[in-house]
Amino acid sequence: MRSAVVLSYSVPFRLVHWLMAALILFNLLFAEDMATLWRVVRDGGTPSADQVSAANIHAYVGIAVLCLAVVRILLRLTQGAPEAPAEEPPLFRTAAKVAHAAFYLLFFALPLSGMAAYYLGIGGAALPHGGPLKLAMWVLIAVHVGALFVHQFRWKTTVAQRMTKG
Template identity: 55%
Template sequence: MPSAPIDAYSLPQRALHWLMAVLIFYNLLFTDGMNEWHHIVRRGETPTADQISSANVHAYIGIAILLLAIIRVCLRLAQGAPSETTEEPAVFRLAAKLVHFGLYAFIFAMPVTGIAAYYLGIDSAGSLHADVLKVVLWILIVAHVAGALVHQFYWKSNVLRRMTVGR
């Protein structure tokens, strides 16, 4: 971790954040191919090549998210992160830490459970992935975005700026 305090995320950290956000939203919003494949396989039918390809897109994006998450954590350990802001009350700083921890946990848990379900055929992992973790991830994302907006428009801090344009 860098010895000097930093006031913004590095360009690679910001790029990874936004690339992962796009990929995560894509996989959260466009699950039809994977859902269709799952229903066909569960009924004992054989999916078509198009259905398998559609499910594979979801799976490959999930694997990409997992790989990018590993890179992102390594970058965070190597480059550090800006200090927490002092504009917000302690309870909100705690909430921010919990939401960030949850997001990091879920950017690993979602792909791992998806891989376990799709490639290893572990049905309980698929149920956990699609029914429980997906809902909690949406809640964490909403809390994360709401927190960033509160910082921008209520506390008027630089929190949003340090993850968009930098300083």
Template identity: 55%
Template sequence: MVSSFSMPQRILHWIMALLILFNLIFSDAMETYGRVFFGGQTPTPEQVSAANIHAYVGIAVLVLAVVRLCLRFFQGVPPEPEQEPPFLRVVAKIGHWAFYALFFVMPFAGIGAYYFGNKTAAFAHAGPMKLLMWALIVAHIAGALVHHFYWKTDVLKRMTSG
């Protein structure tokens, strides 16, 4: 049985966390591009270049998510701590799989919006999906802190030092 996440799993977790936070926090260039493009105007080369950064980071997240999911299936994951109530174990599983779903759906919606001009994909990507990603991040961090400080489990350690 796996007692901790592997080094590649931990590295991918933190790289993806940084890339996702980057795109969530620094999305102004893509939002500007979207307003201009979907408003029927032609974006400037500077707007396109700035929007490309957001797009490339999102594509990197998608590629890393494929690698991460493969590692999850081949290397496994540690079991849920016994201190965690059964209901919250289910909530945690749903949250983790919701993350994985967003790791794939969000970049594809972004691709649909940016590269194919799909307005519905743009709305979904920048609206409900972005909001759900923020909610999952907050819940994920809160859950890790509850595990560490309240239940005194090794959940945080398993994703940091192993």
């Protein structure tokens, strides 16, 4: 059951948030291993055991992100989320809602497109996965961090503490 006013994110929600952040960042930074494997296979070569292992790690991390996204949605539905701070202008509240919805969409679109390409051999899924979806995630992360700095140093809100200290 949801409480009327949620002041902070729960400990499980915060753990899922930071674990997802670490896993997503890992996969964004080390995506080249998957691309290398695809190039070797496309060119008719035989990938090395290290190349296959690296690609598998990328895939498993993506699957973990997908599973955690489901948990995250369940936590949000059952525990709620804090309201936007009063100091946040209405336009920025709307932008935050759009950005968070985009994050949730990418939490599913990136792993599912990657799985379609890697496990089902749907080559057409690899292009959006490694191109526009990956870029969109990088942009959202930059905007998310930028918004955090605006909250912390411009509006002087406690938004950062809701996801760190509780």
